[in-house]
Amino acid sequence: MPTSARLPTKGKLARTKLTRAERNELTRQKLFDAARKVVGRLGYAEASVSRITAEAGVAQGTFYNYFVTRQDLLDELLPEIGKDMLRFIQERTRGEGSEAVREADRFRAFFDYLKEVPEFLRILNEAELFAPAGYQQHIRTVAGAYARLLRRGREKGEVQAFSDEEIEVLVHMLMGARGYLSQRYAYTDTDQSVTTVPDHVLSAYGKLLAGGLFAEQQGAAQAKPIRRKRGGR
Amino acid sequence: MPTSARLPTKGKLARTKLTRAERNELTRQKLFDAARKVVGRLGYAEASVSRITAEAGVAQGTFYNYFVTRQDLLDELLPEIGKDMLRFIQERTRGEGSEAVREADRFRAFFDYLKEVPEFLRILNEAELFAPAGYQQHIRTVAGAYARLLRRGREKGEVQAFSDEEIEVLVHMLMGARGYLSQRYAYTDTDQSVTTVPDHVLSAYGKLLAGGLFAEQQGAAQAKPIRRKRGGR
Amino acid sequence: MPTSARLPTKGKLARTKLTRAERNELTRQKLFDAARKVVGRLGYAEASVSRITAEAGVAQGTFYNYFVTRQDLLDELLPEIGKDMLRFIQERTRGEGSEAVREADRFRAFFDYLKEVPEFLRILNEAELFAPAGYQQHIRTVAGAYARLLRRGREKGEVQAFSDEEIEVLVHMLMGARGYLSQRYAYTDTDQSVTTVPDHVLSAYGKLLAGGLFAEQQGAAQAKPIRRKRGGR
Amino acid sequence: MPTSARLPTKGKLARTKLTRAERNELTRQKLFDAARKVVGRLGYAEASVSRITAEAGVAQGTFYNYFVTRQDLLDELLPEIGKDMLRFIQERTRGEGSEAVREADRFRAFFDYLKEVPEFLRILNEAELFAPAGYQQHIRTVAGAYARLLRRGREKGEVQAFSDEEIEVLVHMLMGARGYLSQRYAYTDTDQSVTTVPDHVLSAYGKLLAGGLFAEQQGAAQAKPIRRKRGGR
DNA sequence: AATGAATGAGACTTCATTCAT
DNA sequence: CATGAATGAAGTCTCATTCAT
Numbered sequence: 001m002p003t004s005a006r007l008p009t010k011g012k013l014a015r016t017k018l019t020r021a022e023r024n025e026l027t028r029q030k031l032f033d034a035a036r037k038v039v040g041r042l043g044y045a046e047a048s049v050s051r052i053t054a055e056a057g058v059a060q061g062t063f064y065n066y067f068v069t070r071q072d073l074l075d076e077l078l079p080e081i082g083k084d085m086l087r088f089i090q091e092r093t094r095g096e097g098s099e100a101v102r103e104a105d106r107f108r109a110f111f112d113y114l115k116e117v118p119e120f121l122r123i124l125n126e127a128e129l130f131a132p133a134g135y136q137q138h139i140r141t142v143a144g145a146y147a148r149l150l151r152r153g154r155e156k157g158e159v160q161a162f163s164d165e166e167i168e169v170l171v172h173m174l175m176g177a178r179g180y181l182s183q184r185y186a187y188t189d190t191d192q193s194v195t196t197v198p199d200h201v202l203s204a205y206g207k208l209l210a211g212g213l214f215a216e217q218q219g220a221a222q223a224k225p226i227r228r229k230r231g232g233r
Numbered sequence: 234m235p236t237s238a239r240l241p242t243k244g245k246l247a248r249t250k251l252t253r254a255e256r257n258e259l260t261r262q263k264l265f266d267a268a269r270k271v272v273g274r275l276g277y278a279e280a281s282v283s284r285i286t287a288e289a290g291v292a293q294g295t296f297y298n299y300f301v302t303r304q305d306l307l308d309e310l311l312p313e314i315g316k317d318m319l320r321f322i323q324e325r326t327r328g329e330g331s332e333a334v335r336e337a338d339r340f341r342a343f344f345d346y347l348k349e350v351p352e353f354l355r356i357l358n359e360a361e362l363f364a365p366a367g368y369q370q371h372i373r374t375v376a377g378a379y380a381r382l383l384r385r386g387r388e389k390g391e392v393q394a395f396s397d398e399e400i401e402v403l404v405h406m407l408m409g410a411r412g413y414l415s416q417r418y419a420y421t422d423t424d425q426s427v428t429t430v431p432d433h434v435l436s437a438y439g440k441l442l443a444g445g446l447f448a449e450q451q452g453a454a455q456a457k458p459i460r461r462k463r464g465g466r
Numbered sequence: 467m468p469t470s471a472r473l474p475t476k477g478k479l480a481r482t483k484l485t486r487a488e489r490n491e492l493t494r495q496k497l498f499d500a501a502r503k504v505v506g507r508l509g510y511a512e513a514s515v516s517r518i519t520a521e522a523g524v525a526q527g528t529f530y531n532y533f534v535t536r537q538d539l540l541d542e543l544l545p546e547i548g549k550d551m552l553r554f555i556q557e558r559t560r561g562e563g564s565e566a567v568r569e570a571d572r573f574r575a576f577f578d579y580l581k582e583v584p585e586f587l588r589i590l591n592e593a594e595l596f597a598p599a600g601y602q603q604h605i606r607t608v609a610g611a612y613a614r615l616l617r618r619g620r621e622k623g624e625v626q627a628f629s630d631e632e633i634e635v636l637v638h639m640l641m642g643a644r645g646y647l648s649q650r651y652a653y654t655d656t657d658q659s660v661t662t663v664p665d666h667v668l669s670a671y672g673k674l675l676a677g678g679l680f681a682e683q684q685g686a687a688q689a690k691p692i693r694r695k696r697g698g699r
Numbered sequence: 700m701p702t703s704a705r706l707p708t709k710g711k712l713a714r715t716k717l718t719r720a721e722r723n724e725l726t727r728q729k730l731f732d733a734a735r736k737v738v739g740r741l742g743y744a745e746a747s748v749s750r751i752t753a754e755a756g757v758a759q760g761t762f763y764n765y766f767v768t769r770q771d772l773l774d775e776l777l778p779e780i781g782k783d784m785l786r787f788i789q790e791r792t793r794g795e796g797s798e799a800v801r802e803a804d805r806f807r808a809f810f811d812y813l814k815e816v817p818e819f820l821r822i823l824n825e826a827e828l829f830a831p832a833g834y835q836q837h838i839r840t841v842a843g844a845y846a847r848l849l850r851r852g853r854e855k856g857e858v859q860a861f862s863d864e865e866i867e868v869l870v871h872m873l874m875g876a877r878g879y880l881s882q883r884y885a886y887t888d889t890d891q892s893v894t895t896v897p898d899h900v901l902s903a904y905g906k907l908l909a910g911g912l913f914a915e916q917q918g919a920a921q922a923k924p925i926r927r928k929r930g931g932r
Numbered sequence: 933a934a935t936g937a938a939t940g941a942g943a944c945t946t947c948a949t950t951c952a953t
Numbered sequence: 954c955a956t957g958a959a960t961g962a963a964g965t966c967t968c969a970t971t972c973a974t
Contacts, residue, residue: 283947673861
C-alpha cells in the first residue's frame, strides 16, 4: 500500500504507548486516509467533513485541529498521492532500453498503479474541479517531470525534433490521452476494482507514439506541416 | 449563436399569439438557454434551480413543469450542445484533402467552436462529474463519429493499419488530448473569452499524428510492438 | 400592543382566505414578532434563527425567504420598535404646558412605554453591540427629534442658552441618563414584567433639569463655567 | 533562623527562580492582561479562550488551572480595571475647590483615563451584556463612591437638597450621561486611540450641573416639582 | 502545573423539491 | 400552466471544556 506505508513501523509490538507527536501524526494520517477512501468511493462532492471524520473514527471537531478547512485537506490529497504515483512509476522504469520502451513501461506502470490505489483515478479526475489548487500543483509536477524525460530523449536523438514549446504540448496531450484511456478502460464503477487494461490499448498507444496516426504516403509528415488556415498569417 | 438558432423562427408577424405548444416549447428553451449560460458562467455546482429560473425570468416552480429534476436538465445540456459542436465542425471540414489535412482542420475547427460558444468548454469539462449520463451520451456520440472517420481513412489507406479496437483507443486518446489542450491553451478565466490557440500547439499536434513521437531509428515502430510485461508469463 | 397592531384587521371574520400578499406579510410579521419576543426574553446573542423560527412556528428555511441574513432582521428590530416608541411618547405629550412640564411628561411616557413593550429595554440596550447598524439609525432618529425639541424650547426662552453643539451634548446626556435609569429602575429580570418607576426618580430627574446639581452660592452657574485645565489654551 | 537562609533568595539577582506561588500569580496575571487586551481589541464576543491563551503565550488547557470558567475571567475584568480607574480619578481630584470644580475635574479625569487605558471604554460598554456579574459589581462600587461624594457635598451645602434616594438617582443619571458621552465623543474606532473630548462637551456638562436645563422663568424650578400624572387620581 | 488533542453541540445558510393558489 | 412560499435536510465551522500525558 504505497500511501499508507509511510508511518514508522511502531517498533516491537507496542501499540498502547505512543508519544504525543506520534498520536498526533497518527490522527492526521487517519483523517488523510479516510479522506482518500471517501473521495475514492463517493467523490469530492460527497466527501463531507462529517463523512470523513466518521470514516476516520474521530469527532467532527477533531478535523479542524488538523486542517484549517475542508478544502485544505482536499487540496493536499492529489499532490500527496500524486507524488506516490510518480515514485511508483519511477521504480518500475529503472531499467535500460530505448525511450520508446521506457515510455511504454511508464504507460503500463501507470495502469498498474491504478490497480494498487484504486482511489487515484477518481481523485485525479475530480481534483481539477474540486481541488483546483492541488490539481494545478500536481499537473505542474507531473508535466515538468514528463517534459524533462522527453527533452532528454530528444537530446539522445530518440525523440523527434520537437521544440521545447511543442514538447510541452505533447506532454499535455499524452497526459490527456492517459486520462481518457484510464477512464475508459480502467474504471469499474460497480465494485471499485480496477481491471487490467486490454492489450489493444497498449498496442494502440505504442503505435501512435512510434509511427503517428497517418500512413506515410507522400514522403514525410514534416514535409507538410499543419498551417493555420483562417486569420492567415 | 449556433445553439439557439435551432428554434423555428415563429413566422412573420406572430409574436403575440402562440399556440400552447409553442409557448410551452419557448419556456422550455428559455430554461435551457439560461442553464447553458449559468453553467458556462458559474459551473454546474453553482447552477441552482433558483439561479437558472432567475436567468430565464420565470418562477422557480415553473422549472418543474418542464424537467422532472434539476439533474434532468443538466444531463441534457452537453448532448444538445455537443451535437451543435459536431455540426459546426463538419461544416468546416467539408472540403477535400488528405485525412491528415482534414484532421488538422477538425482540430482547428474545434478550437474555433470554443470561441463561438465559450460556455462549451466548461460544460464539457464539468459534465463528466456533474452530468455523467449526459457526458457518457456525448462521449459515445463523438467517439462514434470520430471512429467512423478514422476507419474510413484507414480504408482509403491514409490511416495506418490499426484494428477496430485500436481505433477506438486512438479516438479516446485524441479526445483526451484535445481536452487537455483546450483546458491548457484555450481558457481565459478572467472574462470568459477564449483566445486563439498558439501555433506550436497546432504544429505539435500535427507532427505527433504525422510521424509519432519517436525518431525512426532502427526500422519501423511496428517492428517492436509493446508487449505486456507482467502477467505475461 | 403598539408594534403588532399595524396589520389590517382582516375584514369581517374571515381567517381562511388570504391573498398571497397577505399571507406573505403575515409570515414576515410572525418572524418579526418572534424575533422581538426572543430577543426580549433571551437577548440578541441567544436569538438564533432556529429559536426565532420555532417561536414563529415556521421552518428554519422560511426565515431566508424573508431576510437575507439573521443580522438583517436583527438590524430592523430596534428602528422599527423605536419608531413605535417615539409615536407613543408623542401621543402622550400632545398637551400644552411649559417645556419643563413637557419634558417631564416625555420622561414619564418613556417609562410607560417600557411597561407596554417590555422587550424594548433589552433590545435597546443590546442593539448597540449586536445590531450596530440598527442602533445607529435609532440613535440618530431619537437624538434628532430630541434636539429639535430642545432648540425650540430655547427659542421660546424656556431652555437655557446652550449652543447647538451643547444641545447635542445635552441630548446624549439625557438619553444616557434615561438609559441607565431605565436599567436600574425598570428592569425586573425574573418575570420580564416592568414595574412602575419610583417617584423619587421622577423628582430627581425634574430637579436636576430644573435647577442643576449644585446649590447656587455665589451667583449664577454661567458665571463660573468649567474650563479646560490641561492642554492650556 | 539561619537555616532558612538556604532558600533561594529571590532578591536581587534571582529572576530565574520564582517560588511556586509567584510563578502561579505571574501566569494568572499574564492571562488577565491578555484578556484585557483581547477584549479591548475584539470585544467580549470574540474573546475566546483560544485567543486569550494565544495572546498570553500559554496552552489552552492552562487557562482552566486559573479560572473555573471563561466567564469567570470575563467577570473579573471590569471590577479590576474599574478599581484602577477610580484610583486614577481620585489622584487627579485631590485638590481643594468647590464641589462643582471637583466634579468637573472628575469628569475630565474620566476622559483622561480613557486615553491612558483605551481598552476600558469597550470593556465598560460590553461588560453589561457579556459580564453582567462583573458589571453589577463595578456599577455598585462606582455608584457608591459617587453617592458618598454627593452626600458630602450636600452636607457642605454645595449640592442642592436632594434626598438620599434622589442622590442615587442622580448618580445613575450622571454615570449614564458619561457613558453615552464617552461613546459619542471619545471613541475612535480606527486605531483604538482615544481623542480628547471637545470643549463644548465639558461646557454643556458643567452648565447642566450648574444651572439645570431650563431657564428660570416664574420663580424657582423647585416651586413646580414634577408630579405623577397618571395613577395619581 | 502545563499541555494540547479530543469532543460534540450548535450556529448560519443553501437548496431541491412540493403544493396550494 | 405559472407562481412563489414553505420545507427540512445537510453542510461547514467555532468553541468551551475535559483529560490523559
